[in-house]
Amino acid sequence: MKDFRELENEIKKASDKFTNIESINEFRIKFLGKKGIISLEMKGLASLSGEQRKQHAEKLNKIKDSVLEIIASKTEELNSEELEKKLNSETLDITLSTSKSYGTIHPISQVIEEVITIFGDLDFFVAEGPEVETDYNNFTALNTSEHHPARQMHDTFYVETETDGMPNVLRTHTSPVQIRSMLKQKPPIRLIAPGKTFRCDNDQTHSPMFHQVEGLVIDQESNMSHLKGCLEIFLKTFFETDKLNMRFRPSHFPFTEPSAEVDIGYTKKGNQLIIGEGEDWLEILGCGMVHPNVLENVNINSDEYQGYAFGMGIERLAMLKYGISDLRTFFDSDLRWNKHYGFSPLNIPSIIGDLS
Amino acid sequence: MKFSYSWLTEHLKTNANFEEIEKKLTSIGLEVDDIQDTGKLYQDFIVGQVLEEKKHPNADKLKLCKVDIGKEKVDVVCGAPNVEKGMKVVYAPVGSTIPVNQMKIKAAKIRGVESYGMMCSEYELGISNEHDGIIRLEEKETIGRSFSEIYGSNDIVIEIGITPNRQDCLGVKGIARDLASAGMGELLERKIFREKGRFNSPIKIEIQDNKICSAFAGRYFRNVKNTESPEWLKNKLKSIGLRPISALVDITNFVMYDENRPLHVYDADKIDGKIIVRAANDGERFLALDEKSYQLKNGMCVIADEKKVLGLGGIMGGESTGCSTETTNVLLESALFDEINTAKTGRNLSILSDARYRFERGIDPNSTLKGIDLATQLILEICGGECSEVELAGSIKENKNEVSTSSSYISRRLGFEVSDKELRSILSSLGIETNQKGDVIKCSIPSWRQDIHGEADISEEVIRIKGYENIPTSNIRLKSKINQNILNYAQKKLVKARHFIASIGYDELVTFSFTDSKNCEVFGDINKLKIVNPISEELNILRPNLLPNLLHAIKKNMNRNFDSFSIFEIGSQYRSTSPEDQLNIVCGIKSGIKTEKSWKNNQTEFDIYDVKQDVTSLIDHLMPGNKKISISNECPSWYHPGRSGSIIINNSVVAGYFGELHPRVASQFKIKNRTNIFELYLDKLPNTEKKTTNKPVLNLSEFQIVTRDFAFVIDKKVKGEEVVTSAFKVDKELIRNVEIFDLFEDDSLGNDKKSIAIKVTLQSNEKTLAENDISEISSKIIKSVEKSTSGTVRS
Structure with missing residues (x-):
């Protein structure tokens, strides 16, 4: 019987010299290639007979298996060495970065969207009106006749166009949207109207342009206690607090009767305002029961229908909630300010996200 | 409206303390704006006397004074022009606080000379606006006495805001009356002796137009002495910030603030003939007590005599009949002038x-x-003399308002039950007499409440006196939803656009709706956009476009060292100042550095392809699904003519523009960088409100995808898009995509030529494409492109 020891030695010797994948390949060809040593031996089996062929075949198959195993394990070994080398050469300085790519949402937009989200949940819809208004919609229809002293408190901007012989104005409040909406739609009505408003006033605490949100509810039963309930839910949700001291006190607006101004409690901790609790009061909005004259002006029967209205300043809400101290900075377009006070564009106030 | 606590208590008998009164005032709608405890405010200030006064060695306008303040004599440097030896002054010692500016007085060297304390003007003490000189106290004041004992008699001064409807509270008595109604005590009636008069007034009164003045009561006084007012009267006026002038004037002011009754006194010797109340004639001139001359217009109410205008009824008296210390005979006026006039x-x-x-x-x-x-x-008491009978022209109509209401109306409006009894008792406390028949309660409104006209007004009175804090809170959630969208399609577009644009790197700005007409001619007709009374010349028109303010913003921020801008605004611009001429626009700007030179990148700058990409992605975001966006060359004149395009949707609507800002416009706004802008007219985007929530059917082919590249040499004038569309139209089924991947310009092609290379992606829904299928379609593509671009394929 043939001794394959020589073959086994040769295999062992060759397998010690592996340095890369090519040498493994050469090794495979040398022993298992078409003309490889083992292949030739296999062919030689045909000339043998009987028991001898069987014994040789067994032996050769064993040797072949061992060669395959050597190839597999050496390949694996070399691959992982290769990878290790690659990994070592591929380190990056992870402390470096490229610049950020998101922009920002202006605080006015953010607050308006928050307000819409809260009132939307209470079944209000969003109404709109133009920023240039007729004198009639801005004043007269709202029970503010031409010589009403309240008009002088408004510091109205006038433009050169006229409607029905009266110069048009830049709306001094969002209340004319009440008139436009009630002329279009019969009660029940539940609306809010956020938007730009204008007054001819420019100093530390006044800007010639600012934003308000108007609210209007008209049906057969809404009353002062609903108004109080409505504003309480709104303010608590908006300021994201469970505790909110709220104070109604009498005031006067020509288009509501009774009229009220609403204060909320606050305390000061250092430079920070804590909204909700405390002995001090901040004026936050004006409201009241819609004056019957206003309803009659839009052909709604004031014996059958009644309701409430409110209006508040968006900038004021933003300043109190987000600790912005100067009104005029909102429109100053100082990018340092916008980047600091702006909001992430991907956080849209909604029930599946946060309010702010 | 200012008043002092002691003045209030002349009209109100109360057991309440000051804090209770203060709270009640706000809760009945007389909002307390400010409280000043003059006793505390002035307790540190003391009476001093100037002993010496000489020039400051180092300053012409300053003086060195030695001031006796009782316990010591101090050196004070003073700049007041009226300081003189012997003068009694109000001295603010070191450590005291000046009321008007809260400045704390410290010992200081002024121009090299030590100064201890300060001598005060009325302005500094918050008494008046007088700041031309320091206060000269009366000779008799005792040195070292606290100023609070002289001034304001240790009183508390309250300032309340009066809403336009509450005319009744423009006098201290009215405030007391309202407090009494709200349960804070009892209203005291002043005892006034009704003087009959001893003779007929020699000055007759004639009202020519009773629409502008319904009544005019006059009384003649002779032999009065218009002296200085007594201390009590001067102190009262001073406590509320009024300057005492002379007894006659002070008395009219007192009656106005006490009883809310404006009066006027004329020097009767300067009146020619009778008093005539009439409408002014156009162009008539009148010199008023404020020393200004006014040109009057037809219909204004004037008080005149037979020769001249004496006063503007209900507004201001005139110089010609003003009272002086020499005045001896006067006419007192109390009239009713029309509100609107x-x-x-x-x-x-x-x-x-x-x-x-x-x-x-x-x-x-x-x-x-x-x-x-x-x-x-008061005149007889202070000025002596004797008075005539009252001469009354016109008539005093009481015009008592009558309002009918019911407790059910009031309850329905307020949201809680108010009984007949409670309602009537509250109204009665306000002086409103009631009379009930069945459910109807008839209210008779007192003459001092000119603001109560209807039932709604009654409901306010009820809740005001009952207290707004007693309004319960009711739930407003609806049992069934109102079937109305919170935001309509157009409003949602605005929100979506805002978040999308910000998410791709733009910062949102909110700028004024006004702008400067200068440099705006290019954007619109500025003559149609004028504001009649602008806040300043730089904000004198409504903006015809969002760009001007955004460009100003860029300029401003460049000065703050920013060199990369991605900003946008969503808002309205105007075609004219008519309400309907307002458009909703998104305007974005990318300018300056796109990527900073860094360890990773070379510096690159924004170009028009950035804004084109942004605005077309925005349209995709706002209008997902089927639409065709094409680009045309025509752009408004504020765009660079060779680097801009308009965006056309479905071959019909110009929805916006993108491109580089015209260099001329850029230089007008002083911007040197190339500025890339887009504008999208949100209102013009076709409505794609979904009819179904289902998405279109998706057909996926399992067969192999093949790509082929082609290059064409074409005229530079021909748009790349032409190559793409002419290739696409060859076979709409097999051609899945056509994309330009190379643009090459070189003199070797001819200087009016360029080479454009496209990659065409082919796939069939039915089979794997064979080589002859592909070559067939390839030659069709070449033919089609060559035909429509007049170009040639490069081989």
């Missing part, structure tokens, strides 16, 4: 006066004669 005249002539303020809000007609009586009593 007074308001119009006052506004027209821009005169603000206490009288106007009161008349345009409405005056209690019953105060006409009461005012005469109170003033008469």
Whole structure:
């Protein structure tokens, strides 16, 4: 019987010299290639007979298996060495970065969207009106006749166009949207109207342009206690607090009767305002029961229908909630300010996200 | 409206302490704006006397004074022009705080000389606006005495905001009456002696137009001495910030603030003939007590004599009949002027006066004669002399308002049950007499409440006195939803656009709706956009476009060292100042550095392809699904003509523009960088409100995808898009995509030529494409492109 020891030695010797994948390949060809040593031996089996062929075949198959195993394990070994080398050469300085790519949402937009989200949940819809208004919609229809002293408190901007012989104005409040909406739609009505408003006033605490949100509810039963309930839910949700001291006190607006101004409690901790609790009061909005004259002006029967209205300043809400101290900075377009006070564009106030 | 606590208690008998009164005032709608405890405010200030006064060695306008303040003599450097030896002054010692600016007085060297404390003007103490000189106290004041004992008699001064409807509270008595109604005590009636008069007034009164003045009561006084007012009267006026002038003037001011009854006194010797109340003639001139001359207009209410205008009714008296210390005979006026006429005249002539303020809000007609009586009593007491009978022209109509209401109406409006009994008791406390028949309660409104006209007004009175804190809170959630969208399609577009644009790197700005007409001609017709009374010349028109303010913003931020801008605004721009000429626009700008030079990148700058990409992605975001966006060359004149395009949707609507800002416009706004802008007219985007929530059917082919590249040499003028569309139209089924991947310009092609290379992606839904299928379609593509671009394929 043939001794394959020589073959086994040769295999062992060759397998010690592996340095890369090519040498493994050469090794495979040398022993298992078409003309490889083992292949030739296999062919030689045909000339043998009987028991001898069987014994040789067994032996050769064993040797072949061992060669395959050597190839597999050496390949694996070399691959992982290769990878290790690659990994070592591929380190990056992870402390470096490229610049950020998101922009920002202006605080006015953010607050308006928050307000819409809260009132939307209470079944209000969003109404709109133009920023240039007729004198009639801005004043007269709202029970503010031409010589009403309240008009002088408004510091109205006038433009050169006229409607029905009266110069048009830049709306001094969002209340004319009440008139436009009630002329279009019969009660029940539940609306809010956020938007730009204008007054001819420019100093530390006044800007010639600012934003308000108007609210209007008209049906057969809404009353002062609903108004109080409505504003309480709104303010608590908006300021994201469970505790909110709220104070109604009498005031006067020509288009509501009774009229009220609403204060909320606050305390000061250092430079920070804590909204909700405390002995001090901040004026936050004006409201009241819609004056019957206003309803009659839009052909709604004031014996059958009644309701409430409110209006508040968006900038004021933003300043109190987000600790912005100067009104005029909102429109100053100082990018340092916008980047600091702006909001992430991907956080849209909604029930599946946060309010702010 | 200012008043002192002691003045209030002359009208109100109360057991309440000051804090309770203060709270109640706000809770009944008389909002407390400010409280000043003059006792505390002035307790540190003391009476001093200037012993010596000489020039400051180092400053011409300053003086060195030695001031005796009782316990010691101090050196004070003083800049007041009126300081002189012997003068009694108000001295603010080191450590005291100046009321007007909260400045704490410290010992300091002024121009090299030590100064201890300060001598004060009325302005510095918050007494008046007088700041030309320091206060000269009377000779008799004792050195070292606290100023609070002299001034304001340790009183508390309260300032309340009066809403336009509450004319009744423009006098201290009215405030007391409202507090008494709200349970804070009892209203005290002043005892006024009604003087009959000893003779007929020699000055007759004629009202020619009773629409502008319904009543005019006059009383003649002779042999009066218009002296200085007594201390009590001066102190009262000073406590509320009024300057005492002379007894006659002070008395009319007192009656106005006490009873809310404006009066006027004329020097009777300067009146020619009778008093005539009439409408002014156009162009008539009048010199008022404020020393200004006014040109009057037809219809304004004037008080005249037979020769001249003496006063503007309800607004201001005139110089010609003003009272001086020499005055001996006077005519006292108490009249009823029309509210609207007074308001119009006052506004027209821009005169603000206490009288106007009161008349345009409405005056209690019953105060006409009461005012005469109170003033008469004070004039006779202080100035002596004797008075005539009251001469009354016109008539005092009481015009009592009657309002009918019911407890059910009030309850329905307020949201809680108010009984008949409670309702009537509250109304009665306000002086409103009631009379009930069945459910109807008839209310008779007192003459001092000019603001109560209807049932709604009654509901306010009820809750005001009952207290707004007693309004319960009711739930407003609806049992069934109102079937209305919170935001409509157009409103949602705005929100979506805002978040999308910000998410791709733009910062949102909100700028004014006004802008400077300068440099804006290019954007619109500025003559149609004028604001009549702009806040400043730089904000004199409504913006015809969002760009001007955004460009100003870029310029401003460049000065703050920013060199990369991605900003946008969503808002309205205007075609004219008519309400319907307002458009909703998104305007974005990318300018300056896109990527900073860094360890990773070379510096690159924004170009028009950035904004094109952004605005077309925005349209995709706003209108997902089927639409065709094409680009045309025509752009408004503020765009660079060779680097801009308009965006056309479905071959019909121009929805916006993108491109580089025209260099001329850029230089007008002083911007040097290339500025890339887009504008999208949100209102013009076709409505794609979904009819179904289902998405279109998706057909996926399992067969192999093949790509082929082609390059064409074409004229530079021909747009790349032409190559793409002409390739696409060859086979809409097999051609899945056509994309330009190379643009090459070189003299070797000819200087008016360029090479454009496209990659065409092919796939069939039915089979794997064979080589002959592909070559067939390839030659069709070449033919089609060559035909429509007049170009040639490069081989």
